[in-house]
Amino acid sequence: MSATKVLRSLLHELRQASPNGCIKDSLAARYILAQYKKYETTDQQLCKARNEAVFLGQTYLTYLSSLRNYNELYKEYHGRGERSVKETADVVGFKLPTDPK
Template identity: 70%
Template sequence: LLHPKIIMASPVRTLRSLLNELRLANPNGSIKDSLAAKYIVAQFQKYRTTDQTLCKAKEEMHFLGQTYLCYLQSQRNYQRIRKEYAGRGERTVKDTANMVGFKLPHDPK
């Protein structure tokens, strides 16, 4: 499901968000020479219409852009979560408690 903020976004905002996600996904942080970025910009320009024109393809393109944006954001979140919680072998009880937000009781010796 698409996030409500994504659904309400304008095509320009969707394009900017898509390019930002591509920038975050790129190891060197630049999309200047990215074929994907050039293709996405070209597709958004191809389906750009004026206020007087009603174009179903533009709406479909915007929806497709939102879908790709959701996919890229989900992939980035998946990688972040996997990196944080990936199996590193056995963990201590204290590490596991800290990971889920619990505190262990103190031993009053």
């Protein structure tokens, strides 16, 4: 993934994690932008620190997206108590057989 794509994805995930959806005044967003500006290079230059910064950005991106997915799954499936057989079959993706009478 290119550095620009990682940066955009990171900012998107921060926006998703923000309670009001605005990251304009977020310290995390400012820090990430400052780090990307610090290691900004051209295609002609080889910068090991930039590669490490991109890798670190990808790691944070994976963490943020995994955390968001976990919270969505937790809200969906936690705290419902005992489920009926039909609800359990729907969650797993099975269909119950019909009872012709």
